Amino acid sequence: MAKVIIIGGGPAGCEAAHQLANQGIEVELVEKSNETGGNLNNWYQLFPDRKYAKDLNAILKGHLEHPNIRLHLGMEPKKIEKSKTGKFNVPLTDGSLLEGDSLLVATGFKIFDARRKEEYGYGIYENVITSVELENMFYNHAITTAGGNTPKRVGIIHCVGSRDEKVCNYHCSKLCCITGVKQAIEIRELLPEAEIFCFYMDMRMFGPGYEEMYREAQEKYNIKFIRGRLSEAAENMQKQLQIKVEDTLVGKPLRMTLDMMILLVGMESSEGTRQTAGELGLNLAPNGFIQPQDPHYRNNFTNVEGVFVAGCGSAPMNLTDTLADARSAASCITAYVKNHKI
Amino acid sequence: MYYDHFVLPFTIGLITLLIYLCFKYYKWIKSFPREERKKIRKGLFSLQTIRSGWEIFRESLLHHKIFKTNPMLGYMHMTFAFGWFLLIVVGKIESMVYHTSAFNPPYFAIFFRYFHPANETFPYSETFAFLMDLILLFLLIGITLAITKRFYSRLFGMKKTTKQRAYDLLILTVLWLIFPVRFLAESFTSGLNGGGSFLTYNAGNFFGSFLPLEHLSYPAWWVYSSLLGLFFLLLPFSRYMHIPTEMVYIFLKNWGVKQGREYNGYSEIQVNACSRCGICINTCQLNSSCDINDIQPVYFLRRIRNHEPLSKQAENCLMCGRCEASCPVGINLNAIRQSQRPDTIRVVKDTYAYVPEPEVKRAKVAYFAGCMSHLTPGIIKSMQQIFEKAKVDYSFIDERAGICCGRPLALSGNWQAAQIVMDKNQEMIEASNADILVTSCPICYKTFKEDYTLKAQIMHHTEYIEMLIREGQLKVNNMDVKTVFHNPCELGRGSQIVHAPENVLKQVSYKITTVYDGKKSLCCGGSLANTAIDSGQKTKISGDTVKAYTAYHPDVIVTACPLCKKTLSKTSTEIPVKDIAELVAEA
Amino acid sequence: MINFWGYSISETRSINYDKNDKAMTEYIAATVPSSKLCIGCGGCTAGCTAGNLTDFNIRKVQMLMKRGETKDAKEQLQKCMLCGKCMLVCPRGVETRKMILEMLNFIKTNQKLED
Incomplete structure (x- = not known):
């Protein structure tokens, strides 16, 4: 029986494992943390349908209970090698050695380190948090400032670490806009009295139901949208944030005091992605993600034969696209192992 | 009589040369501003003359x-x-x-x-x-x-x-x-x-x-x-x-003649004193990082000498001063370059008249963060913590309505406009009635020292922190971190501040000695002085500089300038870049 | 303003792109190519040291310039202190400082030609 090694047990890795197993292919799924799900574990609800992330996670996890799938949790590849015969040898940190006919890179993304955008004050001002930390507040059904107060005015800052030459990230992370809209709605549900603002450069509502959600946020949840990029923030004695943006649609600089500021942190290629790409000699796109062979027809193929990519290792994408990408990769791998008569 | 016709070419050449030189030097020295000429008269019979000979x-x-x-x-x-x-x-x-x-x-x-x-x-x-x-x-x-x-x-x-x-x-x-x-x-x-x-x-x-x-x-x-x-x-x-010419220049230099803002005979002497040894080509990071090979002082001075067009070359310089520091003749390369940048901003009565009357709290110490520091709140917050820890009576004078120090205007050649901004800023600083002016920005620091006439003692925060520690007002601990120091161009080479930051850094961390210590530091690439290169080229310089420091495997790259910090952070994704004030605040 | 028997009729408030002189637009596009990258996020204007104290709006000045509206550019640009903060926040890497200097250059050269 053919055997495929999957590096990364996030949504893409899990879904691909499930699909491959159903095709009668043996799967070795390697995940560095002690549970599968990857970044999904940090999310509370998903856009646009507000499904609980843990529910989706449970489905994906359930699919892994398959006789063809062997799970290696808390394990990292010590190195990844392609032998002369085209086989992949992956020694793991526990000393075991995996051997496969094909390799799927599902190493995903990492969240932009907001401290690199120093003028926004993350890690310096106590009431500046990231969108990931906000999800954790949603879990606990409580949004409070660091001082324990209920914020009266909250600002959500789009494009932190995305579309920014100043941190060498030229790409759009795609998901932050809709995440911002979703989170604004969730904040409204917990803080009915608060004023909630989104500061954006462009609203990129690319998915089904996204634009509708944006509309709903304005209409039903009274979220205010200001088109202007945050330039800098300062902190006052009350630990509030004084921000400087330009209200570009009015054409005037705007000063505003916020009780809490949320940074919609963008996506970068993960260390795992870069490391795997380095060891296998995979081409990276200028934005640091893995470069697929062709953006349309061979988007799961890499420049190394037998190595496939799925999910956010190749570009920022939402869950819908990630899961579809995983299935597409699984079908490509199935064809590959059949053609090679493995 | 020892004579043969063949000695004529030599003799005629020598006499012509001597006459020409006398004429030239006289003309150049005559064009010096009066106070500079006075220095020659004073210096002629001083010890400096013997020193010059040596x-x-x-x-x-x-x-x-x-x-x-x-x-x-x-x-x-x-x-x-x-x-x-x-x-x-x-x-x-x-x-x-x-x-x-x-x-x-x-x-x-x-x-x-x-x-x-x-x-x-x-x-x-x-x-x-x-x-x-x-x-x-x-x-x-x-x-x-x-x-x-x-x-x-x-x-x-x-x-x-x-x-x-x-x-x-x-x-x-x-x-x-x-x-x-x-x-x-x-x-x-x-x-x-x-x-x-x-x-x-x-x-x-x-x-x-x-x-x-x-x-x-x-x-x-x-x-x-x-x-x-x-x-x-x-x-x-x-x-x-x-x-x-180099010999003439050595005398003039030792007698204390200074290169002013204007290009004059003294600049001519320096331009002619360049031996074109080419050392400046190799120290220039525009050469090593961006492969720009026609702007280095050796070529720039040659353009001036030959009256060739040079406006493009005049702008394409980081003014990091690495060439000046390595020039064996000691030519004032930055000042000469700056003198070749045109003063484009027309100044009228109400230029910058919008700057309001200063409203600052009076205190013993005035803290001027500088425009750029407002983009690096980590520096400002650390300085505030340090002031409070040391129980200093201070006033943050540019917290809300500060203006620029004027040096960026001067760097672009616009001295007239710069002077107005400087005068306004000086008023604000004086209004604080402070004894000490502390700034976090080396760009501001340099111009405060050179172009302002302030009553207050001017200190960069590295000097001030060193003083606080020395006088026992601030206690620091040595943290278990390995650091390398990136001395900002305007601080080390520009203002001769080398020991203060190094002393402080040695007291709060394990400072790794590098070949870039002191006045040999690299440029971060973010310099405002260069308007010719684009952001991609600046990023390239920043990346190469970070690479050079990373080779020493530090835990932190430490600097003392908001602009350097921002520029280096852009490319240093693995190793954090911090200001020395932040390290001190943590220690 | 056209005076019409004591009534005045305002000139059109719209940008007449066909009629506007785009010499400066072309000059800036050529000398400062990065100026084309602006997406109008306003980051430059938000933190501007001069804009903090006046109505100077560098984003607007350059946007208008790109449409050939350069009448107020000179007066506006005189307010800039060239501190460079705008350049440090621009997410598109526009050489804003160089752009301002070149706009001033252009105005100065053209004025000389007119005189």
């Missing part, structure tokens, strides 16, 4: 600074300059000993072997002959090195040597030919009449074995004299003008 010996002859940067290059320059000097001096002594008189025409010593071919008996004549041969050999080795350098510059550890043009190549050839021809002339004469020492005597015998020396000896002296004359005539219009 410096001329060390730098113009021995080329001690070039030696320090590049021994091979230094040796080459030394053999040429010192060798020629010895040849002239020892030759002159020899002629005087022979003649028993101090007065003989200048050409007599130069062509001594022609007039006195054989070793006639005069005191120590053989010793002199030996010495003269030795010096000549020394010079010939120098020439061999120079030729080698021109074709294989890498042997000298130089990635690139100065590119020369046709005229320069002509005089270069003349110079290269002078000593081999002298060698031939002396050898031929020796072959015919005897005399000379180990070099010319043996060479003369050798040449005599297959050459008709009786037909060659006299013409060789003609060629030698003509080459010398030609060299003297070409000299003022070539880079060899640096030989006399």
Whole structure:
């Protein structure tokens, strides 16, 4: 029986494992943390349908209970090698050695380190948090400032670490806009009295139901949208944030005091992605993600034969696209192992 | 009477040169501002004059600074300059000993072997002959090195040597030919009449074995004299003008003459004092990171000298001062470059009239963060913590409505507009009535020191923190982190602040010694002074600089400038970049 | 303003792109290519040291310039202190400082030509 090694047990890795197993292919799924799900574990609800992330996670996890799938949790590849015969040898940190006919890179993304955008004050001002930390507040059904107060005015800052030459990230992370809209709605549900603002450069509502959600946020949840990029923030004695943006649609600089500021942190290629790409000699796109062979027809193929990519290792994408990408990769791998008569 | 027609080219060349030089230097010095000319009068009979003499010996002859940067290059320059000097001096002594008189025409010593071919008996004549041969050999080795350098510059550890043009190549050839021809002339004469020492005597015998020396000896002296004359005539219009001008510059410099904002005769002297050694090409990061090869001082000064268009080159400079720090002649390269940037902003009565009357809290210490520090709140917050920890009575004077210090305007050549901003800012600082002005920005610091007339003592926060620690007002702990220090250009090279930040850093961390310490630090690439390169090129410089520091495997890259911090953070994704104030606040 | 028997009729408030002189637009596009990258996020204007104290709006000045509206540019640009903060926040890497200097250059050269 053919055997495929999957590096990364996030949504893409899990879904691909499930699909491959159903095709009668043996799967070795390697995940560095002690549970599968990857970044999904940090999310509370998903856009646009507000499904609980843990529910989706449970489905994906359930699919892994398959006789063809062997799970290696808390394990990292010590190195990844392609032998002369085209086989992949992956020694793991526990000393075991995996051997496969094909390799799927599902190493995903990492969240932009907001401290690199120093003028926004993350890690310096106590009431500046990231969108990931906000999800954790949603879990606990409580949004409070660091001082324990209920914020009266909250600002959500789009494009932190995305579309920014100043941190060498030229790409759009795609998901932050809709995440911002979703989170604004969730904040409204917990803080009915608060004023909630989104500061954006462009609203990129690319998915089904996204634009509708944006509309709903304005209409039903009274979220205010200001088109202007945050330039800098300062902190006052009350630990509030004084921000400087330009209200570009009015054409005037705007000063505003916020009780809490949320940074919609963008996506970068993960260390795992870069490391795997380095060891296998995979081409990276200028934005640091893995470069697929062709953006349309061979988007799961890499420049190394037998190595496939799925999910956010190749570009920022939402869950819908990630899961579809995983299935597409699984079908490509199935064809590959059949053609090679493995 | 010792005379032959062949001495004419040499004599005419020498006299013309001397007249020309006197005329030029007079004209240049006359154009100095009055207070600078006064310094010459004052300095002339001071100890500085003797000091200058020593410096001329060390730098113009021995080329001690070039030696320090590049021994091979230094040796080459030394053999040429010192060798020629010895040849002239020892030759002159020899002629005087022979003649028993101090007065003989200048050409007599130069062509001594022609007039006195054989070793006639005069005191120590053989010793002199030996010495003269030795010096000549020394010079010939120098020439061999120079030729080698021109074709294989890498042997000298130089990635690139100065590119020369046709005229320069002509005089270069003349110079290269002078000593081999002298060698031939002396050898031929020796072959015919005897005399000379180990070099010319043996060479003369050798040449005599297959050459008709009786037909060659006299013409060789003609060629030698003509080459010398030609060299003297070409000299003022070539880079060899640096030989006399560098000496004049060393005197003026030591007498305290300063390069002002305007381009004047003093700038001309400096432009002409450039020997085009090319050391500035190799220290320039625009060369090493961006492959920009036509803007380095050696080329820029040449453009000024040749009256070529230079507006593009004037803008394309980070003003990091690395070239200035490594220039063996000590030319004020930044100031001269700045003087070539046009003052475009028209100044009228209400220029910057919008700046409001200052409203600042009075305190003992005024803290001026600077425009850029508002983009690095980590620095501001740390400084506030330090002030509070040390219980300092301070006023944050540009917290809300600060204005620019004016230096960015000045860096772009707009001195008039800069002056207005500086005056307004000075009012605000004075309104705080502070004894000490502390700033976090080296750009502000430099201009506060150089262009403002403030009552308060001006300190960069690294100096201030050092003082607080020294006086026991601030207690710090040594943290277990390995650091490297990136000394900002405007602080280290620009304002001579080297020890304060290093002392502080050593007290709060384990500071790794690097080759970039002190005034040898790199530029982060973010300099406001360069408007010609784009953000991609700046990022490239930043990336290369980070790479250089990363090679030492520090836990933190430490700097002391908001602009450096922002620029280095852009590319340093693995190792955090912090300001020294942040480290102190943590310690 | 056209005076019409005591009534005045305002000139059109719209940008007449056909009629506007785009010499400066072309000059800036050529000398400062990065100026084309602006997406009008306003980051430059938000933190502007001069804009903090006046109505100077660098984003607007350059946007208008790109449409050939350069009448007020000179007066506006005189307010800039060239501190460079705008350049440090621009997410598109526009050389804003160079752009301002070149706009001033252009105005100065053209004025000389007119005189």
